[in-house]
Ligand SMILES: CC(=O)N[C@H]1[C@@H](OP(=O)(O)OP(=O)(O)OC[C@H]2O[C@@H](n3ccc(=O)[nH]c3=O)[C@H](O)[C@@H]2O)O[C@H](CO)[C@@H](O)[C@@H]1O
């Protein structure tokens with residue numbers, strides 16, 4: 001278990017460039033399995049989850065070549081599908097959430113796909129019903145081995161397009177079904193589809209490979225199946241969750257920071273949600289400039305004067321992955337806000353650590369927390385803590401950078417799952433942070 005030692009209370013300054021998006025990269029990497037041709041992908045983040053998925057692809061027989069920083073080519077012309085039934089795969093496949101998305105492409109192209117119960121953040125129940133109900137609608141036979149927690153789908157005669165109304169707008173579920181349906185016979189319509197930029201990017205990539213997908217960006221996707229897909233080149237968008245994390249970091253440390261090349265048109269509600277906390281964000285070309293909030297920042301109220309609530313919703317709503325950041329930033333705002341995490345049941349428990357540091361937070365129930373900001377009149381105290389999940393981890397790191405004294409965060413592997421080389425990048429803008437293995 002590695003550790004960060006963070007000396008808080010220093011102003012940061014400079015530019016930071018976001019990495020490629022973790023959740024997009026996980027989808028895009030799985031899509032390379034759909035074609036025997038070469039697929040070249042750039043802006044792939046060098047993070048634990050993505051590297052684990054690349055390793056799984058390698059073990060499946062995908063020929064992988066590193067072409068430069070974040071740039072790889074993949075050729076899936078001779079796959080070793082026996083790997084899917086090996087003990088090694090049971091271990092490796094369960095190491096991350098994103099591995100679930102190899103099932104759709106394999107089912108579409110080879111008529112079978114298997115997966116152990118995938119890992120990812122322990123932030124509440126994370127069911128997979130939407131994925132498998134979708135595959136069943138496309139004609140696959142489903143089996144689940146409860147003891148081994150191993151899922152399997154088979155369609156030896158191929159998949160047939162169908163209409164489906166998803167029970168929830170699952171991000172990885174939609175990606176999985178879209179990939180399978182691209183190689184099905186006939187037309188598939190997915191209503192209540194998720195439509196995050198991750199999915200828009202995946203659909204654009206599939207169309208570049210010869211798929212026929214329309215409705216991109218909406219919650220109704222129509223996919224006319226094709227018999228084969230070909231190679232393509234694709235570039236992953238900047239990581240909007242990292243961008244939101246750096247906005248929070250700038251506000252909490254009252255630092256002037258420029259976040260470079262953010263792809264403003266793909267940020268949805270993110271800038272305006274931070275503005276509701278009173279944070280000033282300037283659009284300078286495709287960068288976000290955050291001035292030093294020397295006088296602090298004041299949380300807005302709703303038009304009728306009522307108490308601000310920030311909650312998550314499927315895209316184009318506010319992403320649940322940034323609520324932990326919103327929460328930590330609010331601890332030093334002027335005013336009060338309720339954070340309502342609707343999707344996940346166990347993602348707010350990390351507030352205990354912030355309360356230990358002196359933050360005024362009432363955890364109303366597992367989904368809702370009320371934060372009463374200090375307006376920098378009282379600074380958080382340094383502490384020692386364990387990072388429970390990726391976004392709580394980065395939130396605690398931001399809290400530590402804004403706190404007085406030296407904090408220690410254990411289990412930083414959680415942070416490394418999603419943030420590339422974070423200590424080095426933060427040191428480059430003036431943070432005092434040391435990693436010990
Ligand atoms: C690898 C990856 O891409 N992970 C992301 C993906 O996970 P993932 O695809 O696993 O998440 P899902 O979209 O399936 O759902 C996440 C949770 O939200 C609930 N739910 C979902 C949709 C809905 O309309 N209502 C609802 O309550 C689900 O029951 C589940 O508990 O999407 C999540 C939701 O944006 C993000 O937190 C994860 O970072």
Ligand SMILES: C=C(OP(=O)(O)O)C(=O)O
Pocket residue numbers: 022049096097098119120121321390391418
């Ligand atoms: C919940 C997250 O990731 P995963 O779905 O990979 O666990 C996240 O990125 O915040």
